[in-house]
Amino acid sequence: MFRCIVFLLISAEIISSQFASTAEVCTKIKANTCNECIQSGPHCSWCKKVNFTKAGESDSVRCDTTEKLLSLGCDGTDIVDPISRIVLQDNQPLNDQAQLTPKSLRLQLRPGQTGEFEVKFRRAEGYPVDLYYLMDLSYSMFDDLQNVKNLGNQLLEALNRITKSAQIGFGSFVDKTVLPFVSTHPEQLRHPCTDKNVECQPPFSFKHILNLTGEGKKFRDAVGMQKISGNLDSPEGGLDAMMQVAVCGDKIGWRNVTRLLVYATDDGFHIAGDGKLAAILTPNDGVCHLEDNIYKLSNQLDYPSVGQLAQKLSENNIQVVFAVTSNMVKTYQDLSNLIPKSVVGTLSKDSSNVVQLITDAYQNLSSEVIMDHGITPDFLDILYDSNCSSGDNTVNDVRGYCSNVKINEEITFKVKVTAKKCLPNQSFSIRALGFTDTVRVSVITACECSCEDAPIPNACNSQGRIVCGICSCNNGRLGKNCECAAGSRTSQELEQNCKKDNTSAVCSGAGECICGQCICHINDDPNKKIFGTHCECDNWNCEMFDGKLCAGEGTCDCGVCRCRPGFDGTACQCKTTKESCMKNGVICSGRGTCECNKCNCKGGYIAPDCKSCPGCPSPCPRFGPCVECHIKHEGKNPGNCTNICPGAQVQKVEQVTEEPICREKDVDNCWMRYYIYEEDGLDKYSIRYTLQRECPEPPNVGKIVGFTIGGVIGIGLLCLIIWKLITEVKDRNEYQRFEKERQKVKWDKGDNPIFQTATTTVKNPNFEEDGE
Template structure:
């Protein structure tokens, strides 16, 4: 039991221990994503050599396809930059290549408001095609309407080990009552029955032939041979058939406490045709009074082959391959139930309730209920669990793809109520005919090889939303031209860039490789009469001109356009363009790193105006005059409050003390000081300092006409409780000591009395006399010769 709890705790930690990181994308409607973002999301747009690489590198990147956009010697990779930067450098808007993702709704049947039964439409839309640009999020609204009277299939899976003998009697009468309760919710209900015990190998079940025939402890009672899983009754709407088949069942027996319930759950989920599951709400009620075996336990019985995840029911409904395969793992059971869209209800006794509660956390859309000792509350338990599960709407997707991040935002109370983002959408306590909305955010981290299909489903319901995902990783520049004149008839033009034929070189493919060997051509790539490296070591010499690499520019690549000053780690503060080591700032920004904003909103005080009238606003920050400080220049050390200005007058006038005590009448002629008897001490009173072991409070009542009225309230002295505290401590110590002595004497007296009573009782039970010890033997032995008298000598 302890080991099983540890295993469940470990699996739970694994399922919830995934690291999460919120990432902001510089695009409209920035949305945080779950999981580790790709590296390109953590950096800004960087130059790339082609349009395809540009739009795939970062969602803020755009490409300018204008001919001759780059200056002589400037790398073609400089065509890739932020849209604002390219426009600022003169790229026409019609030559900007900046594709955006899009979504197309393929099927969107309206939700069936007020419609009952299986034909209701609860999930919309039903089909969507989404095209994602890497790094750019796309949001999709998914609506769900909980319809009334949705059909239900319920499969009752029962533990028939010997300890469940009393419960079987209750279950035999379950069918009619359960159907009646469920028919109050929906008119289409079907129920089925299956049972389980354990694998029929040692040490789980006794393999003695007589025990295999009759494993129960009493020979006179009805008992069936042990089995792993037995599918007894397929799903049916006939309550009498349910009660009839269950009535034929009897308990069995096994050796150890855990049961083989996982084998039964897995087969009930996999054998859908034999069980008879419909494409409706599927419930599996699992009842047991003990824990379960899991993967690895089969090794105790010599079973090493893992469960293969296939159905193995024979013609009699028995799990025929149970001795061949190990028990399934928690993950296998959870995956099988989720794939089959089955909602398990674990009805277990109090002793095993904590274990199944931990198990329920690992299985989506499951519930746990406390089963009474004789299963008398099973109908109510099932109904409570069904109501809880059906009112919880959980939206999830499958199968996942590592190249697309998906997050959910739940709006359960209406479109104005925003929920939290997570790895699934969930709304609780959803009422019948209530519509809830989920916003699903898609974000591609890299390009997909082809279309990727996803299915979204509200767990426990049959409808699906099919999403077809595409990635936008190619540029449609509409200027592709083979052997273009712009490229000197020596290459192909694509997105404003020449792709030269083999043997041709240069930005416009204007020269051949044979010409590059001439030293005369290299002279144009060096400083006049210089011996330094070609193109300052920052580019290649092609056709007598430098073709710069990276962020270099200039005729000889002498300018580094990445060497400008940075503000908060961003080149030119993100508000300018770096050109040859100098920041060229955008409008309304200035400074060497464009760090100075022309806005003044951070300098304005709602009450006192710009910098409170005591400073100037520069770079959206207040520069205060001498003597003032604070973000809005609203504080100064020489500006005294009324309490500070009139404190000395209040002290000398009320108590005759303080620095003005000797000249109070003249220094404080403008102040009228009175003592307040019982004033209300509120925010209007100024709490100052201790004067003669008491706090001074005073209120400035009037400050008109050059005179001020001060009302002073001294704090009453607290009573001296020192003597009472000392006497109390001494009395407490004495009382505790006397109590300990009395307790010790009392315990000794009780012990002595008990020992004496025991001694008297033993004395009364003695059956022999107390003056003779029956075990005592004397050390003296007396021997008498019987013929001694006859052989005496005659007298002389």
């Protein structure tokens, strides 16, 4: 037990040391300049020390982890290692006007490194609110419209109790005015309601009726002029209307304050794709199409998707309150789960509770804080750590989230930004959904080195200057020390000559490019050498066999084994002779190939000579028809059997003695006996058969019929006797029981003492005459 514990501890230390050693890795295959180095990975540093590399070494040696460079003799002051930095630009304190801080900052990010900063939020008291009431005016909402007509002042009074400034607007929707959503019959278009006594307006998709206003009377007057309408199917075109309310901000009158959209309905909604039912195939474009306050392209554009609508609501900072009847709560809760900063409330049948519903929903939405940054480039990762007063903290989430945030309560979010690669200057905004304040973040990726090199006399052959420890040559000069005349070629073109292809390293990382030619490194071991135009070859990286390079039977040439005569194979592991495969002058019995002096058998046949096939089916049933044909055509025309005996040499013998013997039945139900020998090659057989067959004797029909009739009669008599015996026993038992019952009778058998004779007797005279 002690040994096991020690082993586990040692293993854990080894694993942890391995993780520690691999935690910081610098991949530097193509890093020959400081800029290329720091772009190779977040743990790559550059040594700008002059003369740091040895003769024949590439400048890529200067690129490695800081720890490795220090171990190679580079001074700490000569190591270039940019780090991520954060600069706050506008960090004003939180107050009733500023709920989010800082207002702006700049991030300088090293690719692969994470920059972290904090964002603070405080929910202000009495923040202004804009509320847009979007109502379903299909016929089933008739009672609700009557109550909403009196809501103007009540809604504003309720909002003004919780905010300093409130505005209210109104719009309505039905559905697309095409079949199968709305009847296009002229009479139905004029009066779509089922009750002809109800005042009804023609159907429409979406109407914007009242701009956001602070006057409750205007709301009451505008809604008071509205009439109910109607359509054919149950789902409504509410998503069309919500999209227009979200994207038509100028026409709706949204202010830069908290924006609430109250969506009141008693039914479901159409989604993207439903427009195909009316041959509307163009996807919704998410653009405002209000003309004269009416959605004009309803019958040309499909319904928006839920994701598209959620994006537009978020972009325009709109929070949604779904005020729906009880039968629709589950449907809209599922929709609310897909739309951030939305809530569902149960609307009474006549909408009488809508004021309280909106008030409660506003409190719920305002107490929920969701930090989001919108859409950013794919190579920029943003995560949040939420520090909530309620204790429901989250770490490394794609959004920051805190619930039950009270008024004047301050909460903190840690934002972690990582650039995966060098990017052009970027910017994005972080905001709390449903609130107007934003944090503007500018991102600059640190992908260039800033080196201050002291001038060195006669450096770079007096044809350049030292930049970050290496030569930056004058025009017309090239090379590591500016030793080459460029001529008509650039430094990049000369370096390209030293690359095997665009993706490989200079001189395959095993040599130095001097004036466009690779000078391969010299190995300490004289038996090992690097060669090739691009130093891509060596004489030791070849396949091993039996622990020996090229099996000891060849030489390694640029990754390929060159075998001596008499040997073959990728590692010279095979002899070219075929002695072990040969038998009776045939290689592998004609059922395989000889590889490395061993048979590689086909079709289930096994080594060493491919003679046997344990997994193959027996050939006996296959050649049964063939043998039967030869037996029946014996002495006549056996040539007719050739087609059913493919690949077989058939011979008649007096007696079959070889084993194993095949026994198969023919059409006469007789047993045939024959022997099959598999010759060399595939599907080649020799068959020996005998004319003798074992046939069963024919049945005696007379005996069978006699035994059958006798059996039927015997069984019938036996059944009759059994039935008679059972009946007799049953009758005797019944009689004995009757006798016992009779003997137990105790009543008197004399006259009944209470019996009296009749006092008067009347005779029918007609009866007497008939009797005479």
